[in-house]
Amino acid sequence: MLTVRSELMRAFERRSFDQFVDELVERAWSYSPRLCKTLSDEELERAVRQTIERAAGHGFVQRGAVRFFLETSIALGSDFDSDPQYPWAAETLASDQFWSPMDKADALHSRVASYVERVQPSARAALERLHVVATGPRQFEQASLAHDLEQLLREVHPEKVVALGEDALARAVAAGLQKAQTLGLEGPRAGFVVVALSFAFGHAFDRDPFVPWIQRTLQPASQAERAPARLAEKLEKRAMIWIEAVLKASERKD
Numbered sequence: 001m002l003t004v005r006s007e008l009m010r011a012f013e014r015r016s017f018d019q020f021v022d023e024l025v026e027r028a029w030s031y032s033p034r035l036c037k038t039l040s041d042e043e044l045e046r047a048v049r050q051t052i053e054r055a056a057g058h059g060f061v062q063r064g065a066v067r068f069f070l071e072t073s074i075a076l077g078s079d080f081d082s083d084p085q086y087p088w089a090a091e092t093l094a095s096d097q098f099w100s101p102m103d104k105a106d107a108l109h110s111r112v113a114s115y116v117e118r119v120q121p122s123a124r125a126a127l128e129r130l131h132v133v134a135t136g137p138r139q140f141e142q143a144s145l146a147h148d149l150e151q152l153l154r155e156v157h158p159e160k161v162v163a164l165g166e167d168a169l170a171r172a173v174a175a176g177l178q179k180a181q182t183l184g185l186e187g188p189r190a191g192f193v194v195v196a197l198s199f200a201f202g203h204a205f206d207r208d209p210f211v212p213w214i215q216r217t218l219q220p221a222s223q224a225e226r227a228p229a230r231l232a233e234k235l236e237k238r239a240m241i242w243i244e245a246v247l248k249a250s251e252r253k254d
Helices: 004-011 017-031 041-057 064-075 087-092 101-135 142-156 158-164 166-182 188-201 210-216 228-253
Strands: none
Touching: 017 041, 017 064, 041 064, 041 166, 064 101, 064 188, 087 101, 101 142, 101 158, 101 188, 101 228, 142 166, 142 188, 158 166, 166 188, 188 228
């Protein structure tokens, strides 16, 4: 079990920490049942506990602040507080101009709510466009990859790009291409896959406890599957399965 900060334990001295974890698991199910269905009970509890610990690192120990941090971690990615897509999150959390952690949480909540309101309504259409690109004949060239991927993301999800801003878009693409190298995934197609995953799940998608299928894909059992080309191909196939499942679920909901 993660070592929980002493201030967090004091905040819950009248109620067991495990009970609060159970409440947050229920909150996660209420907030994103589609995501929670992809996790085992153990995986979801582990993700919640890691999120509580991360929230405590920012001084968020009150119940409401931790719940908000959990929901934001699901919506933007577990490491949204350091994601180059969302520099305003890191800036808000690092600011010392708030009277209390709750004031800081309220300020961050306003930024997150504004962002989600601008971006969420177009998320399904963006996935549909990404699916078309991924299954189509479009090719990528290494020499112009960063530029081409920035343009692609403008086409796939223009509402999100407008909300992020051009500087954040460029930083996100650069960070995604760097992550591809770090993961040992070579070639322009692998760069496209990693940047797309970073854009959708956040820059720490490879260790995000709310999408453990990505981490499992990147930790193959056999030596043959560890080959960069094979690994990139498998990651893309798993991502396509996820996109198609989400789109199919959205159709049933409609």
